[in-house]
Amino acid sequence: MILESIRSPADVKALGEEQLPRLCQELREFLVQNVSQTGGHLASNLGAVELTVAIHRVFDTEKDRLVFDVGHQCYVHKALTGRQELFSTLRQFGGLSGFPKPYESVHDAFIAGHASNSVSVALGMARARTLQKEDYSVLALIGDGALTGGLAYEGLNNAGASREPLIVILNDNGMSINPNVGAMPSHLSRLRSKPAYYHFKKWYRSLFGKRPMESRLYRFNHRVKTSLKKTLWPGSTLFEDMGFTYLGPVDGHDLPRLCDVLEWAKELNGPVVVHVNTVKGKGYSFAEQNPGKFHGISPFDPETGLLKKPGGESFSSVFGKTLADCAAEDSRVCAITAAMADGTGLTGFAREFPERFFDVAIAEGHGVSMAAGLASQGMLPVFAVYSTFLQRGYDMLIHDVALERLHVVLGVDRAGLVGADGETHHGCFDPLFLCTIPGFTVLCPASFAELRSMLRRALFQLDGPVAVRYPRGGEGAFRADTSDKPAACLREGGDVTLAGYGVMVNNLLAAADLLAKDGIRAEVVKLNQIAPLDHETVCGCLGGRDIILVLEDSFGPGCVGQRLAAILAEHGRAPKKLILKNLGKTFAPEGSISQLEHSFGLDAAAVAAAVREAMGYGK
Ligand SMILES: Cc1ncc(C[n+]2csc(CCOP(=O)(O)OP(=O)(O)O)c2C)c(N)n1
Secondary structure, three states, X not given: OOHHHOOOHHHHHHOOHHHHHHHHHHHXXXXXXXXXXXXXXXXXXXXXXXXXXHHHHHOOOOOOEEEEOOOOOOHXXXXXXXXXXXXXXXXXXXOOOOOOOOOOOOOOOOOOOOOOOHHHHHHHHHHHHHHOOOOOOEEEEEEOOHHHOHHHHHHHHHHHHHOOOXXXXXXXXXXXXXXXXXXXXXXXXXXXXXXXXXXXXXXXXXXXOOOHHHOHHHHHHHHHHHHHHHHHOXXXXXXXXXXXXXXXXXXXXXXXXXXXXXXXXXXXXXXXEEEEEOOOOOOOHHHHHOOOOOOOEOOEOOOOOXXXXXXXXXXXXXXXXXXXXXXXXXXXXXXXXXXXXXXXXXXXXXXXXXXXXXXXXXXXHHHHHHHHHHHHOOOEEEEEEEHHHHHHHHHHHHHHHHOOOOOOEEEEEOOEOOOOOHHHOOEOOHHHHOOOOOOXXXXXXXXXXXXXXXXXXXXXXXXXXXXXXXXXXXOOOOOOOOOOOOEEEEEOOOOEEEEEEOOHHHHHHHHHHHHHHOOOOEEEEEEOEEEOOOHHHHHHHHOOOXXXXXXXXXXXXXXXXXXXXXXHHHOOOOOOEEEEEOOOOOOOOOOOHHHHHHHOOOOHHHHHHHHHHHOOOOO
């Protein structure tokens, strides 16, 4: 096995060229083997095997800075940078992260998780390098999907004009999670069909020997050719128009050619885009045939490609079905996704109502503003978006939606802890940032039945901006529908009051059961609406209690518990003791949701223990 002998990128460089195809083959087997056990991002990594090997042949990632965009395609890089043994712990609590983490390795130049920032980060690094008179290469590795995000253009616009040596490697597989959408993918596909342009450039360069940039004539001709081409030939690439030298398209599975083009890019010493064509899922037939399914996949059988535990009904699928029902009833209802149609449960809606379904690509800010435009003209737009990615649209929520009091509905999916994707993906900010925007109503279903009712209420009964937030996965023990009131008492009890919202009420009910065994009678209050918080309701269901515990899987500062406490204090109804259980000020890592709840003291046992302590039990 060649792969087993690779402890660091120096070992990759030491291999003979003839050994490289075997290494790539072993890397693919390694990926399928490991990801089938742990789950993870498979298809993107299979497609980036040769590209990653080529990067490590040409660059030195201990010194050179490689910035991954999204970062889900970093597995091969991790395997080649001394982390092979850790793959059995991939995406698990305390294990190897599925995304680049500088704390894990010096080879991980920067964190990643959210799309489209790599060019900006890389440009910052390149500028720092120049100011500090250092000498190293800076690379941004970005997919064609991530290239649909507006931030990528802000980076390119600035980087192209900067003249800073910086290499943007565009890994173009024509796919986001699903097929990529919009005008940019069409531009790229036109470029893909013109490999002759690259071959001509390469032939011309070869006339000047091994190091053409050292030839003054080549450098002069390069400049003249570039400006003549810009003026006379309108068919130049967007990248060239933005100030980059464009190299490509290159077959991303042809290792010698990849090494060659990367060497060339390095030599050019300016802003360069290297356009690489890859096949998502390459080398594993199930993933090649169905790259969307194998983009991020749970454990599966490598022989059949079938999931070990087929997914059942989830909040996302219930949301999608309910929205489709609503769209059938009312022709104003539209659905928007930012490249997450499958994840947000909108595939059925897209099939049934293609003309009212909008995939805006990885462009959450644009999604929010477009929803505002639709609402301003009398449509009923629903933007289904993961909580963590909605952070990208914060200003648009305030400026374009809330200021105009527009009736935009947000389906805030993956609210709360999400598990294996870790700190970049947990949906732990939306209860803070949505609730503080004036005019926003935020509804929190805890069961499928409540999600159905609340989505309908958001669409057909409420006005202004409304968010319905729900978690990843399925419902827990709580299955009822209490959505007809802003808060519901789920269990009576006079010793302590446990309050929460969303699926955290399951933990509260379980904690109440545990406390009952000690003879402690816990009242359980469920908040169906966390914004606006009506003072009368809050004082009615929580006022004058001795001990109140508020449980949330969101961050501490500015949490709902603090807002409840302020209201109760304002009305002289503060409890004698208030216990706020949340994530505090810590970013939660990857791990199963139950492990994370346990480690942050948010599970039933921890809630019960906190109550016992507050009541002086066991002292
Ligand atoms: C801001 C943001 N929105 C959505 C996502 C979810 N997401 C993760 S990967 C991905 C597709 C990326 O496609 P591409 O960059 O082409 O990489 P590929 O997987 O095709 O290699 C999406 C939409 C994200 N990570 N960040």
